[in-house]
Amino acid sequence: MQHPTDIVAQLGYLTLGTRLKRLAEQLQAGVAETLSDCGHEVQPGQLPVLIAISETDGPTVADLVNAVGLTQPGISRTLATLKQAGLVSIRPDKKDARTRRAYLTAKSTALMDRLRNEVFGKVAAAAAELCDGLDILDALAVMERRNREQPFIQRIRKARS
Structure with a gap:
């Protein structure tokens, strides 16, 4: 249930981006606190990049x-930032x-192993619980595909008031 003075929620589709950003910030704050509690000095937004590097040979x-x-x-x-942190x-x-490639260091390889063992499963389980009964991942995939096909700015320009 939304708070009666939640203007962002009340504005519906007009503030969809703001509402998604707000939720994303809340979710990332939970991951950041979890990482900190476990003694890991990495930010949630850096994790997809580290994972992509770990799954690719020098992207x-x-x-x-x-x-x-x-x-x-x-x-x-x-x-x-990741390079500066070693x-x-x-x-x-x-x-x-001329082409530069990114590689994990020994420090980050060990970090990724610890994160896979200590954090990733818990975060995925908590997100799955939060989304229980919702088709949110499918909906996001459709929205992302539609936005790639026709960017939001084009949809705004063609919208009729």
Whole structure:
């Protein structure tokens, strides 16, 4: 049940992005607290990038953009932060020195093993419980596909008041 003064919820589709962002911030705050409680100095938003690097042999920034769905500047900032923390090394491609590739360090490989054992299952279970009875993942997939096919700005421009 929504709070009677929750203007964001009351505005419906007008504030859909704000409402999704608000929920995302609440979910990420829970993950951040869990990571901190377990003594891990990594942020929730960095996890998809670390996972993508761990599942790929030296992805480029473009590879990570495609895998994670974030912008190139966002991926570059995340990689810079992870590199500064000693969690990622950036090395030139063996065939094309202009291309840079990201690799986990020994520190982040050990971190990922601990996170898989201590955190990921709990977070996934809590999210599944939160979404119990809802087709939220399917709905999100449809919304993301539709937005790729016709970006939201185009939908706004063609909308009739």
